[in-house]
């Protein structure tokens with residue numbers, strides 16, 4: 495069936511197509527983030543992909559996380575990219591220069607930064623899916639949860655130890671890529687302080703060659719800053735404390751903080767089911783509590799919108815991005831503030847904007863001066879982020895909001911192209927088609 499110019503697939507057909515995307519992008523041990531644009535494994539993509547795979551084959555789903563965890567650094571960091579050997583992506587492992595870092599993993603080449611810690615959430619989802627499928631699948635998922643417990647604890651411990659800022663309590667990031675929302679206007683001000691000098695080795699971008707329109711990607715000026723930060727990280731030898739000390743970009747990220755709180759609490763619950771030691775569970779809950787408190791304290795006193803914090807300048811960053819709703823992921827707000835945030839989220843500046851094809855929040859409010867409906871993290875809708883909020887709403891007992899996000903998310907993706915992101919007014923798929931994590935969350939919504 496067709497609606498206007500847009501093809502719309504029925505649920506069963508859409509699910510079959512999503513499964514095909516995951517199969518086509520599968521190299522055997524890992525599913526690449528997308529077929530052409532991103533021929534490697536990305537950390538938070540792998541988490542979403544694994545819970546999509548759980549609907550097809552639970553063993554294959556746990557293999558995805560196993561591949562990622564096997565590339566964990568000796569200090570506990572889960573790297574943001576695990577490289578496959580395909581050299582058609584820039585910056586690749588040589589540019590990262592991680593081979594010289596003593597704490598790198600020995601069996602994989604990786605980048606030297608991290609991404610939002612959604613992995614425990616994916617594990618939770620895999621266990622829940624497997625338990626609904628069969629006893630055998632439940633056993634596979636639970637065995638894997640036991641196997642993965644130490645890796646996940648070390649990962650959360652790394653964040654707690656190296657990234658919980660004394661200045662603001664938020665989890666800090668040292669590169670916009672660590673936020674997962676690379677060129678979000680959230681980072682415009684902090685990036686002004688990142689000034690590449692003549693030492694920046696020359697490079698050629700490959701990403702802009704692989705999308706229909708390079709204007710849907712970050713600018714060259716932004717890429718210079720991204721690459722300059724890599725230069726700084728490399729000079730700091732990727733030692734976590736030295737990195738934090740020397741990076742020109744050091745920002746408390748409220749979205750990563752809320753994800754960390756939610757994931758730590760989720761991991762603690764998994765631990766309780768597995769009879770993990772009480773002290774380990776308590777430690778996770780205390781990290782969750784600290785992160786939740788920091789997210790709450792970041793909220794603007796009048797609007798209730800959560801904010802990031804530029805550690806170098808000591809300033810709160812008010813940007814009208816979806817991250818402003820982060821405390822809804824992890825809780826901890828007074829009821830009144832929470833209600834105000836929900837009203838704003840449902841209102842005309844966000845999901846309730848009358849022009850949207852699907853009533854889910856864009857990455858930046860269409861009412862903001864920073865909004866650009868076609869540019870990456872500066873306006874388009876991103877199905878994975880919608881999934882994450884929807885899942886959190888369900889955990890928190892907000893069923894109506896959860897099912898609304900699910901239905902509208904499916905509506906957005908019903909053209910079956912599995913775009914990386916979507917133009918919010920027309921639903922045009924942008925960036926890479928057949929993006930794995932989009933297929934994975936659509937599959938999860940439909941199953």
Ligand code: 9YW
Nearest residue numbers: 527532536538539674675676701
């Ligand atoms: C890049 C893979 C990644 C995501 C990020 C997204 C983008 C990579 O793609 O970054 O080279 O621009 O911003 O969140 O993990 O899907």
